[in-house]
Amino acid sequence: xxxxxxxxxxxxxxxxxxxxxxxxxxxxxxxxxxxxxxxxxxxxxxxxxxxxxxxxxxxxxxxxxxxxxxxxxxxxxxxxxxxxxxxxxxxxxxxxxxxxxxxxxxxxxxxx
Numbered sequence: 001x002x003x004x005x006x007x008x009x010x011x012x013x014x015x016x017x018x019x020x021x022x023x024x025x026x027x028x029x030x031x032x033x034x035x036x037x038x039x040x041x042x043x044x045x046x047x048x049x050x051x052x053x054x055x056x057x058x059x060x061x062x063x064x065x066x067x068x069x070x071x072x073x074x075x076x077x078x079x080x081x082x083x084x085x086x087x088x089x090x091x092x093x094x095x096x097x098x099x100x101x102x103x104x105x106x107x108x109x110x111x112x
Contacts, residue, residue, distance in 0.1 A: 007060055007063070007091065007092070007093040007094070008093060008094040008095075008096055009030055009031060009032050009037070009056050009059070009060075009093060009094070009095055009096070010030075010031045010032075010095075010096050010097065010098040011028065011029060011030055011031065011052050011056075011095050011096070011097060011098060012027075012028065012029040012031070012097075012098045013026060013027070013028050013029075013045070013048055013049070013052070013080045013081075013097075014026070014027055015027075015045075016041060023043060024043070024044075025041045025042070025043060026041060026042050026043075026044065026045045026047070026048035027039070027040070027041045027048070028040060028041070028042070028048040028049075028051055028052050029098075030052055030055050030056055030059065031098060032059065037055065037059045038051075038052075038055035038058075038059065045080065049078050049080065052095060053078070053086055053088075053095075056086060056093055056095055057086065057088040057089070057091065057093075060088075060091045060093045061088075061089060061090075061091055064091070066089070066090060066091070068088065068089055068091075069088065069089045078095075080097075081097050082097070083095065083096045083097065
């Protein structure tokens with residue numbers, strides 16, 4: 001099977017502040033360039049990381065007109081803030097923290 005490589009997504013993952021809900025929540029965003037491909041929240045950081053893998057695979061396969069395999073991509077010790085390479089089905093892609101995508105001069109700029 002041929003594998004499509006060279007695709008990269010950026011992500012944002014952070015804990016939401018506690019407000020009226022008494023439990024912790026983790027927000028995730030999956031970006032391809034300036035386009036937001038997926039966003040949401042999960043109850044645990046681990047589930048949010050798993051969602052990034054799943055949505056990254058779904059979007060990557062759709063870009064090439066492919067259907068993603070039924071089983072989800074395996075997460076292998078993916079830590080928040082780290083770049084990781086994911087291979088699922090016939091697609092390989094990278095998940096890179098969004099802050100690393102910005103040029104060094106713009107990393108300190110607060111986006112509104």
